[in-house]
Amino acid sequence: IAGITQAPTSQILAAGRRMTLRCTQDMRHNAMYWYRQDLGLGLRLIHYSNTAGTTGKGEVPDGYSVSRANTDDFPLTLASAVPSQTSVYFCASSTTEYNEQFFGPGTRLTVL
């Protein structure tokens, strides 16, 4: 692994289904983030983690949950997907909250 990876690349999901988006980094960064990017709205922070074992809510956390069991992994779960969660999801990491963020390639999620 080089940098930060996400899986799956894209997914079509029926409304009401549960879905977990995966994110893994190998840079030993303390901070990790989940964003969604929608046309005309820019990137919006969903959840963040400043270190393993600690998470926090961003600007648009409702309907999403995260966990940070170790430094490398930061999965995002949609417990019961709704069509408004159709978006491109980016995971990112940084050494601290004051440093530049490195973004994963993104997951394009469509909820029907």
Next chain:
Amino acid sequence: GQNIDQPTEMTATEGAIVQINCTYQTSGFNGLFWYQQHAGEAPTFLSYNVLDGLEEKGRFSSFLSRSKGYSYLLLKELQMKDSASYLCAVNSGTYKYIFGTGTRLKVLA
């Protein structure tokens, strides 16, 4: 509320200089970032300003005025590969990142 304003779209000619402006109104300020995002790809970091003044990195420079809530990204010697969206983002508090909607730059031959 908190918001960041950037022009939606700009067009420039290969070899020229272009300035992309960003104005922000946030409850706090811990630094301003510029990212480049090519269509269908992830954002990549370009520059960071936390103090007033100009930061230069090769063909890219970024300026910040905290008193005016204003920043710009200057791209010199434009190349076709610079066609992309440029995102202005402010760290407005503990893990409070606000992103602008981005400026789509088209570089014409």
